[in-house]
Amino acid sequence: MDLITPEFGLVFWTAITFLCLLFILRKFAWKPILGAVEERESGIKNALASAEEARKEMENLTADNERILKEARAERETLLKEARDIKNKMIEDAKGEAQEQANKLIQQAQAAIESEKKAAMAELKNHVAGLSLEIAEKVVRNELSNKDKQLELVKTMLGEKSLTEA
Template sequence: MDLITPGLGLVFWTVITFLFLLIILKKFAWKPILGAVSDREEGIKKALASAENARKEMENLHADNERILKEARAEREALLKEARDIKIKMIDDAKGEAQAQADKIIEQAQAAIESEKKAAMAELKKHVADLSIDIAEKVVRAELSNKDKQLELVESMLGEAKLN
């Protein structure tokens, strides 16, 4: 029975040992343990706040990325439209320039044709005049080879000159 019921001395020394252990723990271990727990709690709170801030920043970055992407798409569309407009303008300008050059070439060709035509007409007139002079010379020689015909021609010309 002595083993089951503790004696007063055992209780006393157990309480004193317990109190001594509590004082030693409070003085040397309790504060560092509570400080470590407090530091750990503070670290967890900071980590949670940092994670929340990171989440918000990621949301903001995502929204910014979406906005930038929309702006880039709009700018791409504007550039493509501008490129199409420039292409159409260049084609129209090239067509206009080609038409102007074609008109100029046709005009030059018509002027060359007109010049060649005038030159050919002048050459033809000169040739006709030369032929006429040759024919007239041959006729006059034939007429003037005979003395009687010469006198008759001179008299008829004098008669015509008086009448005029």
Template sequence: MDLITPGLGLVFWTVITFLFLLFILRKFAWKPILGAVSDREEGIKKALASAEDARKEMENLQADNERILKEARAEREAMLKEAREMKNKMIADAKEEAQEQASKMIEQAQAAIDSEKKAAMAELKNHVAGLSMEIAEKVVKTELANKDKQLELVESMLGEATLN
């Protein structure tokens, strides 16, 4: 029964041993353990702060990425709009130039037609004049072949000349 009910000496030496062990632990182990725990706690706080900073940085980067994407989309739209406007302007310029060239060609053709028409009219007049001269020559030859007709023609011309 000695083991179930400890004696006063055993309790005394157990308390002394406990206090001695407590003193040694406090002197040599407690401070390093508390320091390690404190360092560990500080490390965890720093890691949490770093993680929070990283999260904020990621949010900022994501916001920057969204802003950059929006700017890129806007720039792309502006470039496409400018390209469309340039294409439309080029088409309009080409149409205008083609219209001007067509007008010039029409004017040149009209001038050529007028020139050809005038040349044809002059040639026709010359031809008609030549034919008229030939006809008049033949008529005069036949009229002047007979002496009586020559005298009659001279008298009628003199009569007309005095009347005019």
């Protein structure tokens, strides 16, 4: 028997054994193997689809986060601008009120100064009038102490009186 040249019986029984093995594998093993492969393939497809959905969802979430951040920044800027405007308005109001108070105080001080000035002028006039009366009294006493001077003064006054009436 030569192993290099097979005989017909050996080829026949090898082919029948191979066909039987093929039939048995097809009947019992082929379907479960193909089912497992198909199941794995569908699992991979589902995993890829889920991964794609998760990626799209992440993109949507990222876009939403960006939009929310932009809105928050815009709102922050709006609030800061409003706060600056309120601060500036409060400062302007305080300046205006301080200016009004200063003007009132200046007016009150000017009125007080004017009042004091009038009072001082009145007091000075009264004092000058009193001094003038004292001086006039002393001059008249001096003039009237002498009889000749009294007569001369009376004549002068009478002369002035008649001149002014004429």
